[in-house]
Amino acid sequence: MLRTPLCETLGIDVPVIGAPFGPFEEVEVAAAVCRAGGLGSVGTGGPLPALREQWTRLRQLTDRPFAVNHTMRPFNEEAFQATIEERPAAISFHMSVPADLVARAHEAGILWVQQVQDVREAEQAVRAEADVIVAQGGEAGGHGGEVSTMVLVPQVVDVAGGVPVVAAGGIADGRGLAAALALGAQGVALGTRLLASAEMNISEEWKQRIVASxxxxxxxxxxxxxxxxxxxxxxxxxxxxxxxxxxxxxxxxxxxxxxxxxxxxxxxxxxxxxxxxxxxxxxxxSAGLIRDVRPTAEIVRDVVDTAERILHGEVA
Known part of the structure; x- marks a missing residue:
């Protein structure tokens, strides 16, 4: 099985992180990522009682590590404090690098996964002592920057020192994972590919639009x-x-x-x-690489297996 130092950092089996999806309830897909050996994520876009219910349900579905995501659009202090009290394995964050919040997470024994959009933010993440840096290229869905993944990932790797770097943006299959590893990353974050998963709680019309794109x-x-x-x-x-x-x-x-x-x-x-x-x-x-709606576990396994075969020279 393909493993990198990222797996040791996060306590996971395969170098795949499931992206968070803002206000959309994604407990089932997050649990499936966790059960497949990756790091599942849930967002914090809803009211706090609903978030607490989601965290409870996620823990019932898996005993594996997962991440709770927060952003600056907008930042919810009440939800953040509740997350600290919940003590997930990791907090992920994007749309700025808040060193004060990183410190609060670390005080509670929670890892910090910081998404960045350029080298400046990566340098800030290193200074803030983020445990993992996600270099998100401009190809990504949702909120993101402008620099392409192929350029951004090695830039971030060059300034990250010993901090594991994860590639995001434009990645939907094992070829993307193999390419990310070649660029110096230690894993990938899947977003759009998991929107088009069987477990994702969005409309079938949305999923089929991704498949058709x-x-x-x-x-x-x-x-x-x-x-x-x-x-x-x-x-x-x-x-x-x-x-x-x-x-x-x-x-x-x-x-x-x-x-x-x-x-x-x-x-x-x-x-x-x-x-x-x-x-x-x-x-x-990466919607242009997605041809079907599949169970999340199959997606994760296929990404990892294909990347492993490529790295061993078994796939052209």
Whole structure:
């Protein structure tokens, strides 16, 4: 079985992390990643009682390590403190590098997985003593930067020292994992590939749009500030990537026609009701590599097995 030092750091069996998916309930897919030997993740986009219920259910489904994700869009102090009290194996974070929060996690014995979008953030993550750094290329779905994965990963590896680096963005199969290892990373984070998994709790229409995509319709939402919640700390900037929709086209081509006071709350309500795919179905360019909806465990096993065969010269 393919193992790297990342596995020792996180207490996992294979070098795969399941990405968090914002406000979407993903307990089943996170548990499946954990059972397959990787690090599953859950987001903190919902109300605290629902989050606590999710954590309880996840612990019932697996005794393996998992991560709870937090972001700066917006940051929820109540949810963060509850996470500290819950003591998951790791807290993952993106959209800034908050050294004060890293210290709080470490005081509670929790590992810190820091996602970065450029070398500057990677240097900040090293200074903040992050335990793992996820170098997320601009190909990724959801909120991300601009530098491509092929460029960003070796840049981050060069400044990370002994901190394990994980590649994210544009990775959907074992070829991506093999390439990431060749670039100096110790594992990968899967996002869009797991959106199109059997366990993921999003609409089938969203999943089938990913399967049908060739990657060209996964575009940056440059006018996102008009409709998404604000960042809760100054200096945070991250542009989401989504599959195109009539709403997105209108937002990008005629932003003056979209009233933030109306569209923002409507978007959040759609997310809560499972209709966000009609507006902003987040997905990365790796959608162009995804051809089916499969069980999460099969996806993880295939990624690891294919990468291992490539590294042994068994796959052209």
């Amino acid at each position: 060739d990657g060209r319709d996964a575009v940056k939402v440059t006018q996102h500030d008009r409709v998404l919640p604000p960042f809760s700390r100054p200096g945070c900037h991250s542009v989401p990537r989504s599959l195109r929709t009539p709403f997105l086209d209108e937002l990008e081509e005629h932003p003056e026609r979209v009233d933030p006071a109306l569209a923002g709350p409507q978007l959040m309500q759609a997310a809560r009701e499972g209709r966000i795919h009609a507006y902003l179905p987040m997905a990365g360019q």
